[in-house]
Amino acid sequence: MRLESITLSDFRNYKRSDIRFSGGRNLLLGKNGAGKSNLLEAVYVLSTSKSFRQAKDSKLVRWDTDGFMVRGVFSSTRGKYTVEVACGREGKKLFVNGTPEERVSNVIGYVYCVIFYFDDILLVKGPPASKRSFLDLVLSTTDPLYFDNLRRYLSVVRHKAKYLKDSTTVDRNLLLSLNEQLVQFGGYLVDKRSELVLFINRYIQEAAKKVYPGGPFLELKYHTNIAGEGKIAGGASTVDLFVHALERCGRQEIITAQCIAGPHRDDISFMDENHDVRHFGSIGEARLAAILLKLGQASFYTNSRGVVPILLMDDIMLELDMRNTERVIRLVDPQSQTLITTTEKSKLPEIFQYDSVFTIIDGRVN
């Protein structure tokens, strides 16, 4: 899919800007603090209604104004359409082709983009919660059923934890009922997460073959405690494994008043020939792993939704040497539209051919 043009009004440090992009590679050039990341953030808001930087809506509003508006004109296999997110005193509103949508969350499914930015390092070196949020975001935006199961699963986890904490004697029937729900909703999460990780891992293996003759042997692994150590064993169904894990942890769950067994404790890790990149990787290696993960996300969107997502690359070459930057650029699907920021052209390798350059100064685009 392609972002043809975007209009920003009172968004971050942009007063009012209209920008037309080209379908291929767009280079956003500007000094620190010029507004490059802000522009990518605006595009991202059109795909999820939220900032990728976990910023509250109020932070997106230009200082001393009352609200922001971002409108994008997109084209994809479904034709040309506009998506607009407006945020004012009465909250946030979504318009698709000028018509108001009942809920802002309806934005999901119109615009697929993948953001590459500083915090991606957390997907390699960060806590399991960051990794789960990544899996949840990718799966929730491609599968409404996943989102529904996730919501319900987390709600049952909270109910169960509260119940274990509050009750002096445990009503076995009630615990069984809650566990049955955990298996029903959580089993779906485990299946989908393990499929996704498998898909991305396959992508990474293919990618490695393309640009690294002979290595590296980076492998993405999914860890869920319902399977004990390692991955979901062949043969046993997720439901059986989950039921078993709940039985196994039952006593400990009651003693500690915590939910132990289940995908709310899932984790993923990158293994570099039996070494966990989380502990042993250099920053450059971890950055590369994170970028491969994000490229895998893009490939997953193409595979599952039939759309080539827009790639938003925010200063990705900061920690990479020229060789690795080149590799990353060669891996980018040539069909995808890319918005890539940098402070100086010289930081990009020669092989990077761009279709348009935009110079950004103080929230104005040239």
Next chain:
Amino acid sequence: MENRGTIQHLINELTKLPGIGRRTAERLAYFILKEDGGLGKSIADAILDVKRRVRFCEVCGNMTEKELCEICEDNRRDRGLVCVVEEPKDVWALERMGTYRGLYHVLMGAISPLDGIGPEDLRIRELLNRIEKERVKEVIVATDPNVEGDATALYISKLVKPLGVPVTRIASGLPVGGDLEYADSVTLSKALSGRRPL
């Protein structure tokens, strides 16, 4: 100052109602204060009337002005069929559809540990007593299709099944995360005919 205390008292009372926050309570209170068509008195009378005359059916928990509700008193209804719902308003939603001919059992809520509501806070014991005393042939659980409603349904099935009575769950062709109350009759009748064993 004294006046402020009086209106403040009304505002405080209103905030105790579900879904009413401070600001709404203030708006309502000042509206009632300014309005001079007798609305304040008629609301107060209506509330007193309801509290004086309406109570809950001794058998099923539905709303009634007598000991038993109309449904429990109606001899033409199928007494072997009991539909379990969370609130009296759910009985009304199902009755509006007009095709269900059995009896009801109102739980007065759903199991929700986060809100401090456990099985003992609901009319589950009463349901089990009914099943043992009356000739109940099937229990249909029509709690809301959210996690609390589902947990309640599962819990009830675990207690009722050992008594030898089949338990079915109303199929959820209902809006995701929705409340029974908001479902339209078409979806409700579909859901009721498509019930499945628990």
